[in-house]
Amino acid sequence: MNIKRAILFTPLFPSRFEGMPIGLLKLGTYLNSAEIETNIIDLTSQSANRLPSNDKLNSIIDDELKEIVNPNETFIGISITSPSLLEGLDLANKIREKIKECVIGIGGVHLRYEKNFLNNPMTSSIDFAYHGNALPYEKIFSYLKGNLDPFNIPNFSFKRDGKITYTYDCVIKDDFLLPNFNLLTEPSIYTYGILKARVESRKVTTAQLSTSYGCHHSCRFCTICNSKPPNIQPFNEMISNFEKLKYQGIDFIFFDDPTFTDDEEHTELLLNALTKIKFNWACQTRIDKVNPKLIETMKKAGCQYIYYGIESGDKIIKEFLNKPLENNLIIENIKSTLQNGITPSLSFIFGVPIENESSRINSYELIKEIDKIGIYNNGISPLISPSFYAVYPGSNAEKDLLSSNTNLDYFNSYSREKIWTSFDDGYGAFHYKDEMYAKLVLDEFNDVINKCKYVKAIT
Ligand code: SF4
Structure with a gap:
């Protein structure tokens, strides 16, 4: 794997708290500075207070994915909480239907407590899950570039040869990385x-x-x-x-x-x-x-x-x-x-x-x-x-x-x-x-x- 492009999503979800997706934003800031061109599509804040609509989701996905030139060099990251899990899986499935070769990873604060997540058949579109709070950016980046075996990433589960592996627990201290707020396409929604x-x-x-x-x-x-x-x-x-x-x-x-x-x-x-x-x-x-x-x-x-x-x-x-x-x-x-x-x-x-x-x-x-x-x-x-x-x-x-x-x-x-x-x-x-x-x-x-x-x- 040699990822050159990342698109990071939050799912269409009727949250009432229209705040920035800080975890994704920090990951995007790191990847972008390490020369993986990254976009952030914050559907949760765009859909705040409204029930998700399938038509809207399909048209957004079509718009966002049409620019992808090399699917096998593309990473799709999705951030979920336990309430938005089903919408996150729906998003992952729809993306997988459209681009089979991309890498899809999922993370989010509540996955810390669900290490068996990838064992559920509903997660079949997803290649890996991160189960920690703060992210080990450098390790994730090296993995996406094909330079690190996933066994070395803490709080991580992945699929390989039809087998699902959870690596090991490690408390990663929260970081205070300053996000690049310019990665947000619609700052006025927050x-x-x-x-x-x-x-x-x-x-x-x-x-x-x-x-x-x-x-x-x-x-x-x-x-x-x-x-x-x-x-x-x-x-x-x-x-x-x-x-x-x-x-x-x-x-x-x-x-x-x-x-x-x-x-x-x-x-x-x-x-x-x-x-x-x-x-x-x-x-x-x-x-x-x-x-x-x-x-x-x-x-x-x-x-x-x-x-x-x-x-x-x-x-x-x-x-x-x-x-x-x-x-x-x-x-x-x-x-x-x-x-x-x-x-x-x-x-x-x-x-x-x-x-x-x-x-x-x-x-x-x-x-x-x-x-x-x-x-x-x-x-x-x-x-x-x-x-x-x-x-x-x-x-x-x-x-x-x-x-x-x-x-x-x-x-x-x-x-x-x-x-x-x-x-x-x-x-x-x-x-x-x-x-x-x-x-x-x-x-x-x-x-x-x-x-x-x-x-x-x-x-
Ligand atoms: S535990 Fe702390 S952060 Fe949570 S609601 Fe109570 S005072 Fe607030």
Whole structure:
């Protein structure tokens, strides 16, 4: 094999989080710099909030593949999560039908927990799978150039002579490679659900990056809780990346550090650097990891949006989720966020296994309390997004499922009805509650939001 051209895809999938495909982007950045000409086709963000259509997929594939001159020198990479697995396989099959000789590889965060993936007959179009979190770029590159035996790539499974081999486990430290954002063909589609109003003005001037991976906390539904302690980017590297972005004309950064203000020392260094280099930026963090003084400092450093996972207004649900945030603290910090001219974007989880009418009402009451804060002179309102309790591979929620003798079946067509596209983590995931329940919650939620004066829903 001697790959000279790579096309990296995400599948057509109705995700509500319109963020950049960072894993693919980093792989593309590496391959491109190593002289494998690479394109990134991010169908997930192009199809956000819409159910996938076969006609659309066929025409996109035809368009993208018609430029391929040497199929046997072409690598097709597909990044999936467990909810988008079926759409990823569909994409792989359609590509294989059209170009038999290309190499097709698949990867994505949830494949870490499914080492037998290639043993399933539904994966027959795929040549190899990567089962790690961070990628060993150099090894993958050498393999694609025919210079490395795949037995030497960790967390890797491949087919050879009709046999499927899994190599060996190895924890690869997350890297902080600065992506080449120019590889994205449509930069204006990345709105993260919260930046829609800025789309026209952002274009190629937005970057998405992390300065840390992992989190100290262990919320029941979250897969990031397995990455402890968090891996933090060295300060000099961080500054150098910021300077490069500034030089490239980037003026807005979406930080996808799981908990931006988790580590006090890192937060202080980061905010000092951002104050000097001057970007506008958005981040996500826990609401109990900020306070009025810190929020004021964040604003001075350019912060425009903070995404807080509030999850619930109900004490018992919060304890179940292992995220016991006090309602008083939630209100105080949202107030402070608004006062400082920062948009608070808030997520509430419904469909928790022990949820009942009373616990839902407690969440709605908290939303009404947030609405009562009102708005300040800056006119900024809180945004709220409804999420649904989903079980993902590697989370403590999956351990609960296993203890009830139920396996998470990666190849199952979970929650494919349209109603689920109205919730974050709704479509394509295992839920304890059914479609009718989702409809009930959505009606109740919309009713509460429609009666609010200031709070707006993220649709
Ligand atoms: S939900 Fe947030 S705070 Fe909780 S474990 Fe995940 S990243 Fe950490």
